[in-house]
Amino acid sequence: MSVQLLRGVVQHYEWGDQQAIPNFLHTEADARPWAELWFGTHRSGPSLVKTPSGSQPLSIYAGELSFLVKIIAAAKPLSLQTHPTDEQAASGYQQENEIGISLDSPLRIYRDSSAKPELLIALTPFEAICGFRPIDETLELCTRFGWTELASHLREDGLAECVRWALTTGPHQLPTQLPAWAGRLATMYPGNGGVLVALLMHHVKLAPGQALFLGAGNAHAYLGGTGLEVMSASDNVVRAAFTRKNVNVDEFLAVAAIAPIDSPVIAPSETTTGVWQYPVSTPRFGAQRIEVIGTHQIKATHHAEIVICTSGDAGALTHGQACILREGETLSLTGEATLFRTWGTH
Known part of the structure; x- marks a missing residue:
């Protein structure tokens, strides 16, 4: 059979890298940020199938796909965000329809009624914060770096209330002794409680081939690097910080799973020679x-x-x-x- 090549759709979000995706596509950069390259049938970026006579929509060739694949290239941090369960998405989608928020409105959170689990596979060294660290480990870091106010709230109120305090009050006097990655966030977003939330989370550096699985409720923010994402074909994102887009802290607190998890990094296993399977739940x-x-x-x-x-x-x-x-x-x-x-x- 002849190979049915796809033409993906580029998204020029402000956090995108100017070189990585143009290099991937063997095309010239144009000084714009090239953030994502989508392959799928999602209405916000439907791919085309190349044919001898031109091209046709992928949805006509293969039907509407339930999944979406992206090349993502982040030069700047993305928003602190989470994604809903099916039940939360269906409820939120119905409520926003009932109050008349259009699907294209920047105030819209729920653009469909589906959960949005994601797999991020690093193509280059990739940096992110993902999920909440065990509390005792965070308290050790608080002692080491002198994060006394954060430690006090975490110790006395617990993780969930500490996150609520960070995101619903402020501006904050952020700590001065910060890891380099958190220092960059504090410089970009001075006084923002999202920086304090980030200090409660796993900071991960993925090597090429390593991955993160981001299930419903997982709080995360990509900090930089190029990767490949596979996800359900949904566009439901609940944002809490680090963005000019719509932020809804109350909804984030309702949707996010604010509980400690072990390391979120996953590694594939070799199922046959040269074939590596990624475990996704x-x-x-x-x-x-x-x-x-x-x-x-x-x-x-x-x-x-x-x-x-x-x-x-x-x-x-x-x-x-x-x-x-x-x-x-x-x-x-x-x-x-x-x-x-x-x-x-x-």
């Missing part, structure tokens, strides 16, 4: 990393699969290209390359 999507050395064949076992080449040349796909496979179709690869195979429920 959702049936809504999946992802593999495929290291091609010589020959390799992919046979689609799901309704639709998106395959992206992130480095090298595998013949049918080269660096910066993506294609769509429908169930039963095969993709024969030859060369040396890294590819990611992704899929959803439909």
Whole structure:
């Protein structure tokens, strides 16, 4: 079969890197921030399938997809945010419809009725804050760095009330002794309680190939780097800080899972030679990393699969290209390359 290449949609958000995605696409940078490159059928950025006579919408070729794949390139921190459960999304979507907030309004939080679990796989060194650190570990850091006010609230009120205090009062006198990553946030957002919340969270540095799984309620903010995201095709984001977009602290506090978790970093396991499976605690999507050395064949076992080449040349796909496979179709690869195979429920 001929390879059905995809044309993705670029999103020029202000936090985007100016070089990473143009380099990925082998096109010239234009001084704008290139934040995300979308592959899927989401209404905010529907992909096209390239054909000999031009192109056609991916939704016509493969139907509406339940998943969305992005290349993300962050030069600046993204918002402190979380995503709802299905039940929270359905309720919020209905309420915002009833009060007449249009789907395109910047005040809109719930743009659909679905949860938005996400998998972020680092393509370069990638920095983020993700989930809340065990309280005793944070108290040790408070002692080491002299974060006395934060320690007092955490010790006396508990984690959830400490987060509430940080986000609903202020401006704050932020600590002066901060790790470099938190110091950058404090410089960008002076007095912002989101910086105090960030100090309660896991700070992670992903090596290429490592990943984060972000389930419903997980609080997180990407700080910098280039990665590949796989997610449900939803656009429900509840923001609390670090952005000019709509912030709704009350909704964030209602949706976020404010409880300690272990390290959020996940690593793939090699299922067959050169094929690495990422563990995700959702049936809504999946992802593999495929290291091609010589020959390799992919046979689609799901309704639709998106395959992206992130480095090298595998013949049918080269660096910066993506294609769509429908169930039963095969993709024969030859060369040396890294590819990611992704899929959803439909």
